[in-house]
Amino acid sequence: MKDDYNPQVDEKFLKPYDYVATEKRIYTAWEESGLFNPDECVKKGMVKGDAPTYSIVLPPPNVTGKLHMGHALMLAVEDVFVRFKRMRGFRTLWVPGTDHAAIATQSVVEKQIKKEEGKSRHDLGREEMLARINKFAEESHTTIVSQLKTMGASLDWSREAFTLDEKRNRAVRTVFKKMYDAGLIYRGMRIVNWDPKGQTTISDDEIVYEERDAKLYTFKYSKDFPISVATTRPETKVGDVAVAVHPDDARYKEFVGKEYDTVFCDVPIHIKIVADKEVDPAFGTGAVGVTPAHSQIDWDIADRHNLSHEVIIIDEYARMTVDGRLKEKKTTEARDIVVEWLKSEGLLEKEEVVKQNVSTAERTGGLIEPLPKLQWFVDVNKEIAGKGKTLKELMLEPVQSGKIKIIPEHFEKTYFHWIGNLRDWCISRQIWYGHRVPVWYRSTGADGKSSEEIVVGEMPEGNDWTQDEDTLDTWFSSGLWTFSTLGWPDETEDLKNYHPTDMLETGYDILFFWVARMIMMTEFTLGDIPFKTIYLHGLVRDAQGRKMSKSLGNNLDPLDITAKFGADAARMALIVGNTPGTDMKLSEDKIKGYKHFANKLWNIARFILSQERTGEMKEDLKTEFDTLVAGVTSDIEEFRIYLAAEKIYHYLWHRLADEIIEESKGKTDYGTTLYYILENSLKLLHPFMPFITEEIYQSIPTRDTEFLMVAPWPVVE
C-alpha cells in the first residue's frame, strides 16, 4: 500500500505526530521570525501600516511560583482572539508581563524562610528581606515565561513589563500624585482591617468570611445598669463608650441620653445611652454595646453621636492594652477572663451558641482585628473637580452606557451591585515588597511647636526627608496595567495606537479586585476606558467539580499536561464546551480526546498531501466548506469560541475524514478540492491548535506565506 503514496510527501508524515519536538521547534521559529511584534509584521509586509489595531494586555501572572490550569485557560482564550485578529490583517499586539503581587509573594517567601531558617522578616531586616523576595520573584518569572511559551502564546516579548519595574513605578507615582492633588487620596485615622498575623492592613476584598460557632453572651455592665446587652466579644466591652438602642424602642426610651460610670473587669468605663436607627430591636436584647475603636459599625455610630473614638483597648498583636487583670492578655484569653468575672459578679444573664461569620485574611488566614489606624485611602465618593463625578460614578458609567461590554452580560449586575456597596479603598500596606508610598515627611519645629511637612510624588531635595514606610496595595499598580504597559506617562506611539485595548480576558473571581479598579484608574487618569470588552472565564475544576488545590492534590500542572498530550490538545480541551463565566470540569480524558484529534488531523494531511492536485473544484463541497468558514468567523467575532472550535473539529473529523475523503478514494478528480479544504481548514483551526496547523502548513509547497500565523484568514466571497 505504501507505494501508492506520492513520494513528495514529507517523511515526517509516515510517523505519528510528534508534538513534543514539533511544538518546541515551531515556537522558536515564530519567535525568531519576530512576527509576534506588530511593527515587525508591518515591516515584513505581512500587515498594512495603516491597518486597524487590535490589542490585549496579558493579565500578569503573580510571581509566586508557577502557572496553573486557570492561566492555561486564559492563555488559550486570549491567543485564539490574538491569532484570529492577526490573520484578519489587524496590527495585533498582545503585551506580556508579570505581577509582583505584594502580600502574596512576600508571604510565600516569609513562610519559606521561616520553615528553612526559622527566621522572621524582622530578623532579616528590610533590605535583606527584599533581596530574598526579588531573587524568588526572578526565579518565578523565569518559570512563568517558559510556561507561557510552552502554551504557544503569541506574545510580543519585546514589550514585556513587570508591575514593579522602574517604568511602572513612575506611572504609580504619577497617578498617586494626580489623585492626591485632586483630593481623592487622603491620609486618615480610620477603622481598618488589621491582620495581626501578617502585621498589615488589608482591603475589604481581601477578607474571607468563615462560618463558625460562637457564644453570644447577654449581660449587664454592672448591677445597677438599667439595660442588658449581648455580645460575642465580651473582651472588647472594656472599650465601650455607649449603648445604642433603636429610637422607637419603648423599653429603653426613658434611658436615652443618660450617662453612667462604672468599673468593668477592673477598667473604668463611661457609658452613654444613644438612640440609633441601625440597631435591630429584635436582635438579642435590642441594645448594643458600642466599641468605636474595634468595630466598623460602632465607629460609624460613634460618628453620628459625637462619641469618642479614642478608647483603644487592643493592639496590633491582638493583645489587651488595659490595666488590671486583662493587662497584655491575648484577646482570646481575655474573653474567658471577662466571662469568668461576669459570672462571679452575677452579671451574666444568658449564654447561647450562635452561627457567626468571622473575618479572616485571605493570604495568612489570620483573624482580622478591626483597629483605628493612620492609613492612606482612596475616596470613592468625593466629587472630582472638573469632572463633577465621583470615582464610583466613573466606574459605573462606561458599563451602564455600553461603552464597556461584559461577557457574559449578567455579570454587569454583579458589577453594579458591588459598586453600590463600595467604601473607601485602603491602599497602604505595612509590608515591604511593593511600591513604596510616594510621600516624604519632615518635621519643622523651629518655634518648639512641631508640625509635619509633606511632599507627594517625587523625592524632594535635602536629606532631612523620610519616605513613608508603607507600600501600596498591589492592585494600585495593576489598576494602571493597560496604559502603564504602553509607556504612560509618556505620550508614546503605543499608547496612541493600542489604547484603549480591545479586550480584557480574565477570571470572574477578580472582577472587583482588578477589573473595576482598572476602569476607575483609567477613567480618572486618562478620561477613557481601559478596554472595550471584558471576557470573563470561569474556574477550571477537576473532573469531580472540586476546586484544584495543593491540599487536595488534584492540580493538573500545565507543564505535565502539555508534555503528556501537547499544548494544542490542552488548548482545545480548555476551549471546547467552555462557555464564558461558567466553571468547567477538566479531566485528562477530555485532553486525551484532542490529542487523538491532532493525530487524526495529521493523517488527514498525510492523505491529502499524497494526492495530486487535480480535477475541477467541486462547487457543492466548496459551498459547504465556505458555510463553515462563515460560521466559524462569526462565532469568533461574537465571542463564541467554544462553538467555533467544536464546529471545525466536527467538520474535519466527521465530514472531511469520514465522508469526503472516503468518497474520494480511488478517484482522481478530488485533488483540487481536497487541497482547498485542507489549506483553509488549517487557517480556521490555527487560532485553536497553532502548532500542528503550522507544522502541516510548512509542508504545503504552494502555501501563500512562510508562516501560517500570518496567513490571511479565509474569506467567503
Add this chain to the structure above:
RNA sequence: GGGCGAUUAGCUCAGUUGGUAGAGCAACGCAUUUACACUGCGAAGGUCACAGGUUCGAGUCCUGUAUCGCCCACCA
C-alpha cells in the same frame, strides 16, 4: 438578609432571533490492517427540575416552586 447563576442522554456540556432535541466521552453490536487502532460503520439512549401562563408553536419568553452552586453584606 440582598444579589447572581445552574437544573437538557449514564457522565461533561452545547442549543445564537421561539420553528420536529445536539455534540464529545462512556457503554453496546459489527468490521480487523485501513491515510489514521490515537481507526471505521451501526444501533441504543431525553416527560429539557417541577407547576402554571403567553403563543399556531416553548428547552428557549413570563410567573411561581424546589434543589444545588457562587458573590456581596456582616446582627452586635
